[in-house]
Amino acid sequence: MTFNGKARWLMMNMNVFRMPEWYPKLYKDCFQTVFIELDSPELEALKQGETDGETVKAFLPELHRVMSNFSGAKFFSVDTVAPTDTERFREKRGAVHSASSAWKVLASSEKVRSAAEAGLVSSICIRPFRRMQPAREFRLFIKNSKLAGMSQYWLTRHFRRLPARLEHYWESASALVERISGDLPVPDLALDIYFKKTGEILIIDLNPWGEPTDPLMYNTWERDWSAPGRCEIVPPPHQVSGDVDVRF
Incomplete structure (x- = not known):
C-alpha cells in the first residue's frame, strides 16, 4: 500500500x-x-x-x-x-x-x-460541562461486539472504595455493550464511559481498537482478549510490615 x-x-x-x-x-x-x-x-x-x-x-x-x-x-x-x-x-x-x-x-x-x-x-x-469524578470513569475494551476488558481511566492513584463496586460496574458495562452492540460502528473498539451516581452509564467517546488508543491498565494490546475479562484498577500502595533492616 x-x-x-x-x-x-x-x-x-x-x-x-x-x-x-x-x-x-x-x-x-x-x-x-x-x-x-x-x-x-x-x-x-x-x-x-x-x-x-x-x-x-x-x-x-x-x-x-x-x-x-x-x-x-x-x-x-x-x-x-x-x-x-x-x-x-x-x-x-x-x-x-x-x-x-x-x-x-x-x-x-x-x-x-x-x-x-x-x-x-x-x-x-x-x-x-460536568465536573466528573475520576473514580467513575472507565474504558471498555469491546471485541467481537462483546465486553472483553475494562480499565480504570485515570491511573493517578488507587481509589479505596472502588474494589467493592467492580463486580457491579462490570455487570452494568456488559449489559450496556450487549444493548448497544448493534449500533456500534465496528465490532472491535474502545468505549469511554462514566458512571453517574445513580448507576446510569453515559458514553463519553469511541476509540479505534489498538494503537494509538491507550490500553491503560492492560499495558499492551498484545494479549489474549478471548480470555475472561475483568475490571482492572490501580492497586493499593504496597505496605511493608515487620522489622525492616535498611543498609547503605
Missing part, C-alpha cells in the same frame, strides 16, 4: 469514530451534545491556529448562538479529539464560558490542529 493509499485508508477507518457520525445512534446513552459544522475558511483558520482575523471574528457570533443551547460552562471538542494538550484545558478541566475562549483553546491545541490537517475535523462538538 502506498503512503497516500495508507493515509486514505486511515482516514476512512477513523471516519466511523467521528462523534457526528456515531452520536445520532447512541445519543440516548450520551451527554446531550450539539454540533456546529465548519466551512472551509473556518477549517483553514483552525489548521493555522488563528485566534483572530476576519474569518474568526465572523464565526464567533454563530458559535455563541449554538453555545446558548446550554446554560453555564460548556465542554468543547472536535470530531475525534478534545484539546486536552492545552494549558487552559488542564487548568479548567475543559470548562469554557465564552465563544472566543472556546475557539482559542481549540486553535491552540496541537491535537486539534493535527486532526484538522489529517481531514478528521468537520464540526465543533459542544455539551454542558
Whole structure:
C-alpha cells in the first residue's frame, strides 16, 4: 500500500469514530451534545491556529448562538479529539464560558490542529460541562461486539472504595455493550464511559481498537482478549510490615 493509499485508508477507518457520525445512534446513552459544522475558511483558520482575523471574528457570533443551547460552562471538542494538550484545558478541566475562549483553546491545541490537517475535523462538538469524578470513569475494551476488558481511566492513584463496586460496574458495562452492540460502528473498539451516581452509564467517546488508543491498565494490546475479562484498577500502595533492616 502506498503512503497516500495508507493515509486514505486511515482516514476512512477513523471516519466511523467521528462523534457526528456515531452520536445520532447512541445519543440516548450520551451527554446531550450539539454540533456546529465548519466551512472551509473556518477549517483553514483552525489548521493555522488563528485566534483572530476576519474569518474568526465572523464565526464567533454563530458559535455563541449554538453555545446558548446550554446554560453555564460548556465542554468543547472536535470530531475525534478534545484539546486536552492545552494549558487552559488542564487548568479548567475543559470548562469554557465564552465563544472566543472556546475557539482559542481549540486553535491552540496541537491535537486539534493535527486532526484538522489529517481531514478528521468537520464540526465543533459542544455539551454542558460536568465536573466528573475520576473514580467513575472507565474504558471498555469491546471485541467481537462483546465486553472483553475494562480499565480504570485515570491511573493517578488507587481509589479505596472502588474494589467493592467492580463486580457491579462490570455487570452494568456488559449489559450496556450487549444493548448497544448493534449500533456500534465496528465490532472491535474502545468505549469511554462514566458512571453517574445513580448507576446510569453515559458514553463519553469511541476509540479505534489498538494503537494509538491507550490500553491503560492492560499495558499492551498484545494479549489474549478471548480470555475472561475483568475490571482492572490501580492497586493499593504496597505496605511493608515487620522489622525492616535498611543498609547503605
